[in-house]
Amino acid sequence: MSAFAEYRAAVRGGAWSGPTRDAAPGHVQCNLVVLPGEWAEGFAAWCAANPAVAPVLARSEPGDPRLPALGEGVDVRTDLPRYRLFRDGRPDGEVGDLLDLWADDLVAFAFGCSFSLEEALRRDGISLGYEARGFGGAIYRTDRETVAAGGFAAPLVVSMRPLAPAEAERAVEVSRRYPQLHGAPVHVGDPAELGIVLEEPLDAIGDVSVADGEVPVFWACGVTPQLSLEAARPPLAITHLSAHMLVSELRLEEL
Structure with missing residues (x-):
């Protein structure tokens, strides 16, 4: 088997x-x-x-x-x-x-x-150093809205993974090749620009961890549709x- x-x-x-x-x-x-x-x-x-x-x-x-x-x-x-x-x-x-x-x-x-997107990043040689620290990513509600349609609407939820700046640049290029897996990040850098406080995730795998020399990278998240159901x-x-x-x-x- x-x-x-x-x-x-x-x-x-x-x-x-x-x-x-x-x-x-x-x-x-x-x-x-x-x-x-x-x-x-x-x-x-x-x-x-x-x-x-x-x-x-x-x-x-x-x-x-x-x-x-x-x-x-x-x-x-x-x-x-x-x-x-x-x-x-x-x-x-x-x-x-x-x-x-x-x-x-x-x-x-x-x-x-984005779990599959992570695998695509690993396959391209991008180092996901946060994994060794026991952190598997976190999701956050942002202050941005999705486009309302068909009676559905929701604030954008994003997943965050911290990367070294050079790795973040490569991650943008690699993830852009996978639009079926959320595509390129919606934001790289200061979480405040999305209305996010890193210590206050909706959910996280392990303790939220952004090491010195890393920047948080945010992708659109598939939890967003769950919020659209509320509307x-x-x-x-x-x-x-x-x-x-x-x-x-x-x-x-x-x-």
């Missing part, structure tokens, strides 16, 4: 319920949003208006949990370690699968994730839990 097959079996069997950072190297990781069909076109319009925030890689047919664009075996009901539920735009707990919640009108959207208030919505992604069959080199 391949490492990917072992990972998928662990997720489907409930043995892997934690974050997916560094899970199944080489496989593209995706953010997820699931909505009733009548809300799908509005959300698709918002994604199209904000491609760096929600670069859609796959969209399901109503009621179909499969996403063939990401692999014939993908099943959005079982292939994420944890899911968040929203009802009328308000958080309503977490679940380990969607088997009991799935309905004939639900539509799934999957879009690129649109669909009766039901399902997303990934932060850092608990859909690991697809799609290979990074295919992007």
Whole structure:
């Protein structure tokens, strides 16, 4: 059994319920949003208006949990370690699968994730020194707004990774080649220009760490769509839990 097959079996069997950072190297990781069909076109319009925030890689047919664009075996009901539920735009707990919640009108959207962008940076020889310090990145709500569309609107959420200035310049060029994984950073440098206080993240993997000689680099984040649900208030919505992604069959080199 391949490492990917072992990972998928662990997720489907409930043995892997934690974050997916560094899970199944080489496989593209995706953010997820699931909505009733009548809300799908509005959300698709918002994604199209904000491609760096929600670069859609796959969209399901109503009621179909499969996403063939990401692999014939993908099943959005079982292939994420944890899911968040929203009802009328308000958080309503977490679940380990969607088997009991799935309905004939639900539509799934999957879009690129910065975990895979990190892998692309490593492949290009960019040093991610923060990893050795036990820091895996942090996400922040900014004072910038996304483009409202289809009844959806949200403040921009970004992920931050600290890099040496020369590495940050290279990271801009490399990430620009991957628009499906959020593309180039939205900002490099002073977090105050985004209305951010580094010590106050929405979430973080490890303690927030920016070493001497590093600059914070901020990319658009796939958590932003979760905030858009608060504005649109669909009766039901399902997303990934932060850092608990859909690991697809799609290979990074295919992007």
